[in-house]
Amino acid sequence: MARPRTWSDEQLAHALAGAASWTEATRRLGLNPYGKTIARLRGHALRLNLDVSHLKSRVGAVPITSPQPGSPLDIEEQVLRQAIQESRTWPEVQGKLGLSQHHRPQRRTQEAAERFGIDTSGIFRQDWNGAPVQALPVPFFRPPAPENLSKAGAAMATTWFMERGYMVSVPLEPARYDLIAESDEGLKRIQVKTTRAHTVGIGRTVYGTGTSPSTGRYGRGVYAPGEIDLFFIYTWDRRSYLIPLEAVQGQMTLNLQKYESYRLSHLDERVQAPPPARQRKSRARRQPGSMPG
Incomplete structure (x- = not known):
């Protein structure tokens, strides 16, 4: 279930009219300027037929044209780069960005990193258990004899x-x-x-x-x-x-x-593969009252 809105259509129109970018408009409404928030505002602006031609996308941001699932992530390159450098797993990256940690939002973040050319070799698998465990010594040191x-x-x-x-x-x-x-x-x-x-x-x-x-x-x-x-x-x-x-x-x-x-x-x-198991032939069911052929 979607979260209830904390702003009205009039507040949105006022914020968009006085802002120079989508990030500024989002902050005027007291919202987090990451991920789905800007995409949702774009959708409402389109619904209300508001003029947003004066709004600038953030420098180096991946453009987003609709709030539909699967659309590109609108985020600043430096913000994403820093989150990736400070994280070891994709859920950790999502958490630093204030985004959902489900698979589809993670994929959008990964696509944005690919477009920016950000090195993600330090990020392990998408689940929380993906990072390797620190090796502890085991008491077996003898070589084969x-x-x-x-x-x-x-x-x-x-x-x-x-x-x-x-x-x-x-x-x-x-x-x-x-x-x-x-x-x-x-x-x-x-x-x-x-x-x-x-x-x-x-x-x-x-x-x-x-x-x-x-x-x-x-x-x-x-x-x-x-x-x-x-x-x-x-x-x-x-x-x-x-x-x-x-x-x-x-x-x-x-x-x-x-x-x-x-x-x-x-x-x-x-060694040869064993022969396939014999398939039992299914017999057609006889209808009640019918005589066998």
């Missing part, structure tokens, strides 16, 4: 599956595999390996096969079918591979350069 790579492997594998909607489980008791992941073909057993080089060992510890005095009876062996399904390999330079056991059967060490086709970035490119 190669010796922690093996600890991060399972977490990186879990992240890859979970981001794609495949739930991951961890065995409660020691097992040949590190993770169980859902797949489009059922549950799969995942063995996680990490490496800092282009090669990675994929063997497992086997009791009773060792011959070295330092390792006793523990040696190395290969994974047999039925023990795991896939290897998830994570490298120090942030590369990931997902390799089926069948592709490495019998090997103890892999040269990853030979397995680029199993690198996850390449696998993602080969």
Whole structure:
């Protein structure tokens, strides 16, 4: 609802007749000379068919011809420039100018700033929460360390599956595999390996096969079918591979350069979008009393 007028038509005619500018006429009526006020006075002057040819617009002001919404903002360049320099958000600019902080009036102010060529790079988004929050220190200063790579492997594998909607489980008791992941073909057993080089060992510890005095009876062996399904390999330079056991059967060490086709970035490119869901055909309603065809 519009605010009630505090002046009459006669007072407006008298103020306009004795003023040299719209700003002076506005102040003669005891009004704020910004924004919609001058636009409203112009509209009433037009309604009353008053002579305003002697009134001058303010120097450098954006002309306004009607009080309709969306019309250019009538404001002095220096006033707008100062308000922008002293503010961080557009609502703050509007508040300094005594204007509405809704989106449309803000847009008119922005358009006026563009016409004047005022730098608005210091103004953030239009909402009150647009200004950045001052950064506070957090108690984590250590850089990534190669010796922690093996600890991060399972977490990186879990992240890859979970981001794609495949739930991951961890065995409660020691097992040949590190993770169980859902797949489009059922549950799969995942063995996680990490490496800092282009090669990675994929063997497992086997009791009773060792011959070295330092390792006793523990040696190395290969994974047999039925023990795991896939290897998830994570490298120090942030590369990931997902390799089926069948592709490495019998090997103890892999040269990853030979397995680029199993690198996850390449696998993602080969994934095809699922077929669209079947649309159920809508049946036409049978009118009461009608016989089926």
